[in-house]
Amino acid sequence: MNSSDTVKINSRLTKRRHFKRNTAPALAMAGPVTFWMLFFVLLPLLYVIFISFMSRDLYGGIAFEFTTENYTNMLKPVYLNVIWQSIKLAFFTTLICLLIGYPFAYYIARKPSKVAAKLLMLIMIPFWTNSLVRLYSLGLLAAPKGFINIVLQKLGLISEPLQMLHTNGIVVVGLLISMLPFAVLPLYASIEKLDKSYLEASSDLGARPAVTFWKVTVPLTLPGIVASIILVFIPSLGMYYVPETLGGGKIMLIGNLIRNQFLVTRNWPFGASLSILLILITLFMLWFYTRVARLDELEVF
Amino acid sequence: MPKHKRERKKRIGQRIATGFALLIYLFIYAPIAVMIVFSFNDQETNYFWNGFTLRWYEKLFYDSSIVEYLWVSLIIAVSATILSVIIGTLGAVGLVRFEFKLKKLVNQSLYIPIVIPEIVLGISLLILFDFIKLPLGFIAIILAHVTFCVPFVIIIMRGRLAGLDLSVEEASMDLGANRMTTFFRITLPMLLPGIISGAFMSFTLSIDDVIISNFVAGPYSTTLPVKILSLVKTGLSPEVNALATIMILVMLFGILANSIVQAVLRKRASTVIKSYF
Amino acid sequence: GGAAEEEATPGELNVYMWSEYMSESVVQGFEEEFNIKVNFSYMNSSEEATAKLTSGGGDQYDLVMPCDADMTALINGGHLAEMNLDNIPNFANLGEAYKYREFDPENKYAMPYLMNYVYVIYNPETCPIEITKYQDLFSPELKGQISSITGIRNLFPIALVALGYDPNSSVESEIAEAYEWLKGYMANVKVLSSDDTEQAIVSGECSVALVFDGQAGRAFEAVPGLKVADLSDPIQLGVDELVIPANAKNKENAELFLNYLLDAEVMAENLIANPYTCPNVEAIKLTEDSYKLNPAINIPQHMKDNYFLQLDVGEAATVYDEYWTMLLSEQ
Amino acid sequence: MMGDAIVTLLDVDKFFGANHVIKKLNLTVQQGEFLTLLGPSGCGKTTILRMIAGFEDASAGSIEVQGERVEDKEAFERDVNTVFQSYALFPHMTVFDNIAYGLTVKRVPKQEIKERVKEMLALVQLEGFEGRRPDMMSGGQKQRVAIARALINNPKVLLLDEPLGALDLKLRKQMQLELKRLQKKLNITFIYVTHDQEEAMTMSDRIAVINNGILEQIDTPKEIYKHPKTRFVADFIGESNILEGQVLDCQDGLCRIQLETGMVLLQSPNRKPADPVMICVRPEVMKYERSPVDGFSLPGTIKDIIFVGAQYRTLIVLENGMEIKVNRVKPEKDLKEGDSVYLYWEPEDALGIGDLKQGGSVNEQQ
Amino acid sequence: MMGDAIVTLLDVDKFFGANHVIKKLNLTVQQGEFLTLLGPSGCGKTTILRMIAGFEDASAGSIEVQGERVEDKEAFERDVNTVFQSYALFPHMTVFDNIAYGLTVKRVPKQEIKERVKEMLALVQLEGFEGRRPDMMSGGQKQRVAIARALINNPKVLLLDEPLGALDLKLRKQMQLELKRLQKKLNITFIYVTHDQEEAMTMSDRIAVINNGILEQIDTPKEIYKHPKTRFVADFIGESNILEGQVLDCQDGLCRIQLETGMVLLQSPNRKPADPVMICVRPEVMKYERSPVDGFSLPGTIKDIIFVGAQYRTLIVLENGMEIKVNRVKPEKDLKEGDSVYLYWEPEDALGIGDLKQGGSVNEQQ
């Protein structure tokens, strides 16, 4: 064997090793998710993008003629208003879920792991029934002849039934109990790993609990906060059924707008373009969020 | 009565925290309690409490298909959860650890199934499955569920992974464990709380899904939520409540049985395993 | 094929429809008589079923139950199989008004199953006014007193009818007027809901409700004092159709089943468990009083006759949609 | 220099589960004192510090800091700072922010913070590292940040848990000087844990020797070294050769002791004949000759001569197999392994373990 | 005892961002050798170990272990084990499982694992700790687990990053002996980082002194101590008094050197007159008398006498203000602070920095 052969074999060997060292594990770990996203998400998305540039035919089918009308159409104030309302609601939902979810997740995360798992399961169990049934039950609870009113009346605290159903209050409760796990689960996963010694160090250096919370706890659990904001905010953008069932239904959010396009008006191209818009809004917000909050290093995105 | 100020403060703090947690649980469980109570309501449609009856359960008892729907739902949810957790956990670690060409694209595409309305995802998956000639039904539902569960798992996992000290992975490889062994024996246990959260999330999403399941379902794959929602349309009958109650009871029973089995197994095993259930 | 052959290979029929909408005894009767296993899958909404059919998800099923408003889209999109009326002799049992309708002049595609009217019910004890026409719902005394069904294709036609226009108008100015009308209507509406509209009137939260007759039936059962408003305006009629998807595998079995369902006696039996308005006039003749005197079904004949259907509005759909979006997003 | 008691531990016990880690500990630390805790790995030093800092509750007994029970105050309310054994640097903050933390939460003006952090960085020789994150630094650098972070607050009491363990000799010596200087200048009370005995000896006012959760002896470095109360202390502090024997007789503070391998002399307060006695002879005062000397000498054989940097260590095996260490700056040129020698010492250089020190003061032991 | 090269670093550079941490490092470690890396905090010791272990890639140059480039093999494929500076114990495993890990992944039979872990636990004196989790142990206990975990695998090369830093003196000495014994018995190559100079001196075959990423000198302990090549080495290794001056003249290896404060003698190979020269005199060989002695002596004043355990350190200030350290086992009884003394030394005890050692062998420096 001459030396050039050896070099060749060596380089092949090196290549193989390099493959083994970097490519193989990367393929094994990131491969499935990459395939899944490409095949089951991006491929269908391509179709959605495609039809978003088509137009509706007379009977609600897709007419294969290129148009950008769907995109210009959504700039009408009606639709912008719908989008704005949706963002507002999502923001609001995220805020309460976080405010209530964080202390709750913290409480759970500080328990021994076995207890914590049980407590977590306790929040999840109610979600293993149908969400709609739960919302209706909440409605029954808050109804004029519902349990709460009857008890309050029996106690003599009120004479007339309280109007709870179809108010903003009940919508807030509904949103909260629908989205809370989305906030709590990522927070739990993140808070659980918070090392107590950092809290001790902070307290040792004279920081009151509130200061420790803002300066140490929050920054160190930021990845969990970010994840929970993402997991609450984004689905909330498209969520319309809580205000619809509990709030009296006089509401139009981007979620039911898109639904209407696909199911009622059968204007799929417009619905598709609205969906694309929703995705773009999300990506923009994430981008904005990472840039402004300087979260790039968090490895959360 | 605790003697010292700090201890007293701590106790008070703990009481407040426990009270807060209980309040949350109350909020979450109140609708469930109502749901269960109204499953015994003697009324064709649930409007108010009208008296106790067992007839809805009787009715379901004679409906053999209920068991089938339950099975279908559970098998789908469990399969989708297992698949999502595997793909999601591996994916989260892979996406954090490695650089590759498609990484950014994959990262961003994760948000799509979360943000896109279920209708759109349902229809586009249906069209995809139709295109690749995948028969609708069981498998299709599982694939669809995995599609929207994986991003949730990954996002939770990344929150867990970020800032986690994984220098012990180096120690593991240094001691002769290959990447796979290291992943299973070191990385995975450290990620466990994230995995549990992700699994809960996936299971919940899957067991509660109606719209997407409905689009990609076939003749023999009606899930319980689909059945329930279909019932809701023809009246909010207590039967729906009874169904949902049965569903939750079955799952509770499953958990209980599982933990009993685990307890027995643990007694037999000599080494202590950090168990979460 | 003979009966022996059928015994050897039991047939199959996959039906995609509402849950609890067809009597079990009827189905059992069919299964026993023809040795065909009927397998039900359940849908959540007519629109979703339609969307599923148009996206290629219909192959699985032999019978699907969208509503009449979606028929034009399904027929024109080529998603339905033609049925052979020769195999469905019981077709004759249907009332004339429900055969050969506008969207299906040769009655090749859609077979009506059951129907629902949309009308107004009220609680005489709490309702401050008498309601005889849609315009009465405008009364300031009804502020926050109305519980109403929702949906573009449910409310706009009513508004158009109230204004004296074609309920399926595609004239933009008329739609705009209807929008204005609905805005006024919304001011009185407290609850908009599609599934449990009657809940608010039963609980006493509202005194008036615009509902489907099925919902009215449930409400009457819970609160016997409720009344149907005697409207002079035309009321809306929706029909749940049974259709065969274009690539259905068991088309013959489907036709067999349709014919069985249209049998007057079978349908009369079916109506006991499902007391809804029925297009099968022969069957109604055979029904008992409990059905005939059902207050939700037994509405004044002049109302029953003075109905309108939802038809496909073609390109105007997007106009409706925009006004509807505007209407709701302003609330 | 030193004032009243600032930290007092009274009959403190600590259990971790069934694990009895601290046993009836009594300890008083004076205002401005430099007290070092010395003891084997796992003896409970960190636990004591953590209890004083209020991170761990005593299972029994009471701990007072500045006259108040630790249970009555939160950690952040007390003027106590800690250098943690594991550093506990905030991973999300830069070196600057880590060091500035204590001042920031006290709302000290920005400009002042800047100046004081700069001073501290100079003190720990980390100028230019302001912007680094802890995970981008070496072990010793992190340790120095931990020191600076605690020191900048000028606390009344500073708890230091092996604060210089990861530093090289030179830097450690410099830091020792700096710490001592600051301690004196600012009159801070130091409670210090170290494994470096020279460090303990040079810096401390007093040393507390802990063994297995029990306080064995607390005294000045010199007394601890010269008059160890227990065998453990003698053995643990410094290097030592410990010989066991019985008193033959005593006269004018000079005792003759019978060992297994011969008779030796020990300067000691009077002891009764036949009393058992333990003699500790430090390697640096142990002497040997090629032939027996006047007075007494123990025969032995040279086993090994090892170069340990500043000195040569000679291992000599006695007749009963016991190994004796002798340290010398230079090796005796003509001696080699296998040579026979005779060991002896000046009677006043040998320590009788448990001998009361002359003019001994009362100390805190129970 | 020692064989071929087992670890070779060739022109290795390492950058962290713009931070040049290792600079053109060349180093060869022989099979079975005990090599110690010595250097100030932050000089790059840990980085070198991490590169050898394959956790960090060199920015330039090549590293070979057992004849193969580290880039070509995964960490788990090599017969190299590490004791990490930060321990890196598996937090979710018990002590037993931590120590057994290496054997478990190699599928050694259960019974054998049990026995070997038991042996290891005895070695690090942690019997009875099998079931503990790392977060329930003291710093020193964790460190011992880290040692046991690496040692149990009998690797070809063992990298130890300050493995005994958290242990008390006594335990450390015992562990030193054990480590050395095992190293010899199993012929393991040790690459060792320590800040304890005595440890480095007694245990190492060779010591590599690193400063700021540059290899300053690599040689046997004795040579490093006696013949430091650079001022840094002289200053860093051991304690030293470094005096700068100029050669007056040399004769027969004895040079007269002119310092600022007087003339002194130095045994040294011939140097040219007027050459600048640095003289290092260790504190333990520095002598002083109350009156000038024959030959030469430098006048000074006693500033301080400090008890440092095994010895007394006397600080003497020269006329130009320079401080000279002198170590003695016992203090001269009649001397006290403020007394004038005259410093001198035996010419052969002083080291001329940079002098070639006699009969020097080739070493790896560039």
Ligand SMILES: Nc1ncnc2c1ncn2[C@@H]1O[C@H](COP(=O)(O)OP(=O)(O)OP(=O)(O)O)[C@@H](O)[C@H]1O
């Ligand atoms: N990830 C990193 N990014 C940037 N600089 C780093 C990083 N890791 C180490 N350094 C720097 O590299 C230099 C060498 O670090 P290294 O950990 O090798 O030092 P060391 O010799 O082990 O010190 P010590 O004795 O304090 O442990 C240090 O100045 C350190 O600040």
Ligand SMILES: Nc1ncnc2c1ncn2[C@@H]1O[C@H](COP(=O)(O)OP(=O)(O)OP(=O)(O)O)[C@@H](O)[C@H]1O
């Ligand atoms: N959380 C805990 N649970 C149970 N035992 C513990 C815990 N923390 C410490 N211990 C035990 O308590 C004893 C004292 O620990 P401590 O950390 O105080 O030792 P230390 O003197 O600081 O030792 P080192 O010098 O090794 O740091 C040790 O034996 C240790 O194993």
Ligand SMILES: [Mg+2]
């Ligand atoms: Mg400790």
Ligand SMILES: [Mg+2]
């Ligand atoms: Mg280091």
